Amino acid sequence: MEDNVKKIMHVMRRAPHGSIYTYEGLEMILIMAAYEQDLSIAFIGDGVYALKKNQDTEGISMKGFAKTFMALDGYDVEKLYVDRVSLEERGLTEDDLLVDVELLDSVEIGRRMTEQDVVIHH
Amino acid sequence: MSHRFLATILNSDKVKIGILLKEGPYNHQAADTAYKFAEAAIKKGHTVDAVFLYNDGVINATNLTDPPQDDRNIADRWSKMAKEHGVEILACIAASKRRGITDDIMIDGGSITGLGTLTDIAIRNDRLLTFGD
Amino acid sequence: MLHTINTSPFESPAMEECIRFVQQGDPVLFIENGVYAVQNGNRFTDAIAALQKTSPVYALQPDLDARGISIVAPGVKGIGYDGFVDLVEAHQVNSWL
Numbered sequence: 001m002e003d004n005v006k007k008i009m010h011v012m013r014r015a016p017h018g019s020i021y022t023y024e025g026l027e028m029i030l031i032m033a034a035y036e037q038d039l040s041i042a043f044i045g046d047g048v049y050a051l052k053k054n055q056d057t058e059g060i061s062m063k064g065f066a067k068t069f070m071a072l073d074g075y076d077v078e079k080l081y082v083d084r085v086s087l088e089e090r091g092l093t094e095d096d097l098l099v100d101v102e103l104l105d106s107v108e109i110g111r112r113m114t115e116q117d118v119v120i121h122h
Numbered sequence: 123m124s125h126r127f128l129a130t131i132l133n134s135d136k137v138k139i140g141i142l143l144k145e146g147p148y149n150h151q152a153a154d155t156a157y158k159f160a161e162a163a164i165k166k167g168h169t170v171d172a173v174f175l176y177n178d179g180v181i182n183a184t185n186l187t188d189p190p191q192d193d194r195n196i197a198d199r200w201s202k203m204a205k206e207h208g209v210e211i212l213a214c215i216a217a218s219k220r221r222g223i224t225d226d227i228m229i230d231g232g233s234i235t236g237l238g239t240l241t242d243i244a245i246r247n248d249r250l251l252t253f254g255d
Numbered sequence: 256m257l258h259t260i261n262t263s264p265f266e267s268p269a270m271e272e273c274i275r276f277v278q279q280g281d282p283v284l285f286i287e288n289g290v291y292a293v294q295n296g297n298r299f300t301d302a303i304a305a306l307q308k309t310s311p312v313y314a315l316q317p318d319l320d321a322r323g324i325s326i327v328a329p330g331v332k333g334i335g336y337d338g339f340v341d342l343v344e345a346h347q348v349n350s351w352l
Binding site: 135136137139144151152155158159161162163165166168249250251252253254255 | 261262286287288317335336337339340341343344347348350352
């Protein structure tokens with residue numbers, strides 16, 4: 001890998017819709033994807049709710065962005081990690097999620113975090 | 123030993139730092155911590171390349187704020203840091219448009235730019251620090 | 256990698272989340288409302304002691320002072336903004352907002 005390619009991890013930690021962080025975080029990820037860096041996204045804590053199936057935001061007059069997460073693949077953002085504990089403690093399983101992810105233990109996500117040049121929480 | 127070589131050795135432990143600031147002024151301490159950190163880093167001889175304002179952080183860049191005399195002036199502090207230390211103060215255009223921040227009301231030394239610039243900042247610096255809620 | 260935590264553990268799960276991902280030897284720095292975690296004798300004092308078995312733990316002294324926290328959990332080191340800069344010089348940063 002070239003020297004000027006940086007490893008950048010985005011960490012989604014908040015539930016969607018209640019605040020703008022997830023949505024603007026996603027906008028940041030989409031722009032960064034165009035720069036051909038080594039991007040990954042980790043979903044931790046309430047961040048896992050961003051990937052929940054069946055979100056319908058019509059009634060709250062907000063633009064839904066669940067579909068954008070499904071489109072990340074097309075932007076070559078393929079490294080999606082979900083924290084197993086966060087998912088389980090919310091009573092969710094992989095079947096509840098919109099996209100294919102890697103379900104990982106905290107230790108493994110932590111190990112991948114330490115390999116990063118940049119980590120940005122949203 | 124040439125001066126340039128000496129300078130390289132002396133600066134070998136110095137880092138180039140970018141800052142991402144995700145909260146507006148006053149409502150949250152993030153803008154204060156980011157400023158105090160940047161100030162300390164500059165004092166130690168490190169380079170603070172840019173402060174990129176995102177989410178409500180873009181509100182740091184308006185010159186319309188007018189806090190009470192006995193309070194810190196957060197916008198002025200950023201403006202001074204930009205002028206005195208060459209720190210770029212950059213507000214994200216998409217986040218700014220949502221929040222009514224425009225070129226017309228930009229603090230001296232601040233400017234509006236795109237998220238591509240943040241990516242450049244992440245690439246060209248040794249560190250990218252995030253401050254926010 | 257330096258981990259920073261800026262929210263009170265009474266308000267936010269950030270500290271508990273962060274601790275699960277911290278790797279052995281990684282320093283942890285509490286700033287802003289995060290410093291309430293290291294006030295000695297609160298219900299997180301045991302967690303701070305456990306964390307220190309594998310990680311050095313720091314708290315930003317001006318934030319402790321601002322909040323009237325004079326006695327911190329054993330082993331926690333108070334540092335200034337210059338100490339924060341030194342940690343950043345030595346480590347990549349992971350801010351658990």
